[in-house]
Amino acid sequence: MSDVTATKPAPAAKGMAGMVISDSSISFVDGAAGILEYRGHDIRQLAEHSSFEEVAYLLWNGHLPTAAELEEMRMESRSCRPLPGEIVTILRQLPNDASPTAVMRSSISILAHYDPESEDNSPAANRRKACRLLGQIAAVLAHFERIRNGHYPIEQRADLDHAANFLWMLNGAEPDPMAAKALDQYLLLLADHEFNASTFAARVTASTDSDLHSAITSAMGTLKGPLHGAAVQEAMVQFLEIGESSNVEPWFIKGKTTGRRVMGIGHRVYKVRDPRAEPLVHNLEMLVNATGERQWFDIARRLEEIAKEDPYFRDRNLSANVDFYSAPLLYSLGIPVDTFTCMFAMSRIVGWTAHVFEQMADNRLIRPQSNYVGPHDLPWVPIEERG
Numbered sequence: 001m002s003d004v005t006a007t008k009p010a011p012a013a014k015g016m017a018g019m020v021i022s023d024s025s026i027s028f029v030d031g032a033a034g035i036l037e038y039r040g041h042d043i044r045q046l047a048e049h050s051s052f053e054e055v056a057y058l059l060w061n062g063h064l065p066t067a068a069e070l071e072e073m074r075m076e077s078r079s080c081r082p083l084p085g086e087i088v089t090i091l092r093q094l095p096n097d098a099s100p101t102a103v104m105r106s107s108i109s110i111l112a113h114y115d116p117e118s119e120d121n122s123p124a125a126n127r128r129k130a131c132r133l134l135g136q137i138a139a140v141l142a143h144f145e146r147i148r149n150g151h152y153p154i155e156q157r158a159d160l161d162h163a164a165n166f167l168w169m170l171n172g173a174e175p176d177p178m179a180a181k182a183l184d185q186y187l188l189l190l191a192d193h194e195f196n197a198s199t200f201a202a203r204v205t206a207s208t209d210s211d212l213h214s215a216i217t218s219a220m221g222t223l224k225g226p227l228h229g230a231a232v233q234e235a236m237v238q239f240l241e242i243g244e245s246s247n248v249e250p251w252f253i254k255g256k257t258t259g260r261r262v263m264g265i266g267h268r269v270y271k272v273r274d275p276r277a278e279p280l281v282h283n284l285e286m287l288v289n290a291t292g293e294r295q296w297f298d299i300a301r302r303l304e305e306i307a308k309e310d311p312y313f314r315d316r317n318l319s320a321n322v323d324f325y326s327a328p329l330l331y332s333l334g335i336p337v338d339t340f341t342c343m344f345a346m347s348r349i350v351g352w353t354a355h356v357f358e359q360m361a362d363n364r365l366i367r368p369q370s371n372y373v374g375p376h377d378l379p380w381v382p383i384e385e386r387g
């Protein structure tokens, strides 16, 4: 048997925890201090002063736009929104009970067939494709939601920004300014987050010199999991299950006895409260003060308080992550729960595409190794002698 012990690599870090894969200048995350920066700008500064479209420009181009650059971006993004008619036909043929996340994953892949530049990996073509996907996946979600409820899709409005236009396409009513602002802030806050699982999946695909639609399809499939992008849906399901603030503590205690994870709590990198939580709470508070419907917000606040006081959670630095307050915010905006992960994708499409640009600009195939722990040099046993 060959001497494999001498070259035995270090034990693998399960889930690549703590591993640094490559340099990036898109987002900075300090998990100990609870800091998130997009291209050097603190997320709280951007949440207070910026907009989702301006942040998309920042993430794609590396700097905040001038007024002229922002206006040009706005004009371009509106021209990119129209969905090929064939896609609407396909959406009509899908099962009404299809998972909206799976519908969006399939649609991203199908949209490649109707994008004349799908096989062009030049930076300029990729930038145009990213702009088209940004508008198109919003239309896919709004149209599918209406079709599955027996309504006609509603065309986009070029006079509305991205968030307000989505609400218009979803509801067919003039979007409430406060709701549009809250959704715009939500989209801004979730636009990028370093090498999270779905972004890393996009980079791995891009590193093979594959195409943008393939990379974003990989990312969308990765976001679908409840440990990542579907946690926001699971978090809302748990709030609905709790039902009212007085039920939070008994629900929490029962969950601990069964080892149930509290969705929206805990993070691989943040060991303090997610810095995106505060701006989300601020917007949610504005909404509930206007609508008077405090139920879900109060449940979330109470659950966060209880988790913070719990020794098991405290000892493991388990704090509220971005999904914990995204869930009641989206619910308060009237967004259907099973589309929350698609809302996450509507924001993260900007980060995913920015990371594809960065990967392709200075690429090397991403190919880690495994630490083989299986047997060696086994003898061949004829099938009649097995078992």
Ligand code: SDX
Binding pocket: 015, 192, 193, 195, 196, 197, 226, 227, 228, 229, 231, 260, 261, 262, 263, 264, 265, 266, 267, 268, 269, 316, 318, 321, 322, 323
């Ligand atoms: C997002 O990576 C990103 O940046 C992601 C994201 C982004 O913007 O892209 O921030 C978005 O995906 C946020 C995370 C959403 N997921 C959830 O809310 C699901 C619930 N959280 C977890 O399952 C968990 O915290 C993870 C998946 C987020 C992180 O898992 P890790 O780092 O692999 O930690 P682990 O599973 O090894 O848990 C460590 C310990 C375990 O206990 P012990 O074995 O020490 O006894 O903490 C416990 C876990 O059981 N634990 C939890 C818990 N999360 C971890 N216990 C109860 N409830 C939880 N939510």
